[in-house]
Amino acid sequence: MSVTPDALHRRVRKEVADRLDLVWQVASTLHADPEYAFAERRAAALLTGELRRAGFDVRQDVAGLPTAFTARRGEGGPTVALLLEYDALPGLGHACGHNLIAAAGLGAALAVRAAWDGGPGTVLAVGSPAEEGGGGKALEAEAGVFDGVDAALMFHPGVHDWVRAPLTAQEQYVVGFHGRAAHPTGNPAEGIDALAALIEMFNVLAALGRRLPEASHVQGIVTHGGTATNIVPEYAEGRFGLRAATTGALDDLAGQLRTCAAGVAQATGTTVAVERATVRYEHFRDSEALSERFAAHLSRAGVDLTPPRPGVYLGSSDIGNVSGLLPAIHPFVAITGEDGSDHTPEFAAAAASDRARRVLAAATEALACTAVDVLRDEALRAAAWRAHRAETAGPAR
Structure with missing residues (x-):
């Protein structure tokens, strides 16, 4: 595709802006109708419906999981995956903000498809259920869902603006x-x-x-x-x-x-x-090259990401299993103050707030711009893979 990076990013941002009302409606619908691990049937139907309408090839029951799916647009490599989480917490609803994760991944996939249509490579949206303990992404990784993928991108709402996730x-x-x-x-x-x-x-x-x-x-x-x-x-x-x-x-x-x-x-x-008794969640291995690219795009919205505070860990996630296979990002973007905490009723309310909508718009745009960078920039892909191979082959376990 013979277009400058700046022009391509402008096109991506316009495609995101054109879909912002739809993306927020999806986030709000998921928030109002929370479903739990491996039972997110209405959420999966909502998301796959939007992807089908945009011309994606949707496959359901991925990895033998009834609420997992993939949606593919394009052929051949490179391939960039946008990860969608949509399970809620029993008794608390979307107190981890997965409604925003799903909507951002959807919006980014739709925007990249439109902006990059006809360009080389593949956009892959991966619907991953049961992050809250069931390990949907871990099971998908074992089943080969991420084979041949060059990068996996997602963001997580939180109480910090951190460029990478210190996940155990x-x-x-x-x-x-x-x-x-x-x-x-x-x-x-x-x-x-x-x-x-x-x-x-x-x-x-x-x-x-x-x-x-x-x-x-x-x-x-x-x-x-x-x-x-x-x-x-x-x-x-x-x-x-x-x-x-x-x-x-x-x-x-x-x-x-x-x-x-x-x-x-x-x-x-x-x-x-x-x-x-459970699926093992591996620690998260951040792709610095991709995370820094996401942070640069997010800064356009006035959100500056910093490294996490030393010695602070924020739980675990099955994105760790994906990050052991390929370059991946999982930045945190705050939807509430640092005096708050996720997995609380207050955080659930914040996931449907005006601030959440602003964060959703900014994160969707940054994800989409990072995704097209993966598709167009061979040097970026090579740098991400070099660092990934060095980390996974090194002595640190």
Whole structure:
């Protein structure tokens, strides 16, 4: 396509502006009708309907997930993926702002398709359900959805204006101790107290926690502690959430969890089973070249992104699994003040506010401009891939 970058960006910005009312209506509709992990049927129908009307080739039930989809426009490479999240939080609605993520990804895909129509490459919108614990993008990555993609782009509303996301690796384990039931008065020596073993597990993990590296921690709850106070518990179970700064550190922490469980079982005369209970979320690997390009485009709207504060981590996301495969971005753009927090009723309200609409317009424009840069700029793609390969091949895990 023989057009200057500035002219192309102007065209993209116009296409975004022409669709802003539609994009905000989509965000508002999703906000008013929250759906939860792997059950986002109305959200998926709304988004795929708009993509079909724009001429995208839509495929549903992607990766065996009924509310996952891909929508493709164009042929051959390069390929840029725009990621759409649309699940909500039970009891809180869109308290993480996924309504805005979905609308921005949709708006950017539509604008790029229109501005780049006839240009080489492919625009791919990826509908990824169940970010809040189900790991839709992780499952899509395993299924090959991102094979052949050159970059994956999304933004996340938040309480900070940060150019990249300090997102940890995380997974959950179920630890079950098996003992032997007995009457605690009549024949206490016959019993093997599984609950006592589980309690000791918590004590051992508390001691372990004092020497874990930065960002590594274990948080546990008791999910089964016995059936009656006059029966020595023959089975007790806990669920433990593990987080770490890197995926390698998470693997190390999981190994320590298993070692602790085996030691407690040996000390208490119980047997133990340790099983992973969730999809593993890998840590996020930021593509600096692409994130800086997004930040430059966003600055046109008066929003200046900065690096995250050292030592501050903001949870985990399945975008980490995508970022292990290809260059990806996940900047935060604030829709409320830094004294707030997501996963709260106040943040849910902010996701439908006037400020959210302004952020949505700016982020959609920046995503779309970054996407066309990926399509047109071979040097940018090469720089992103060089950095990605260096990070994923290096000693840091």
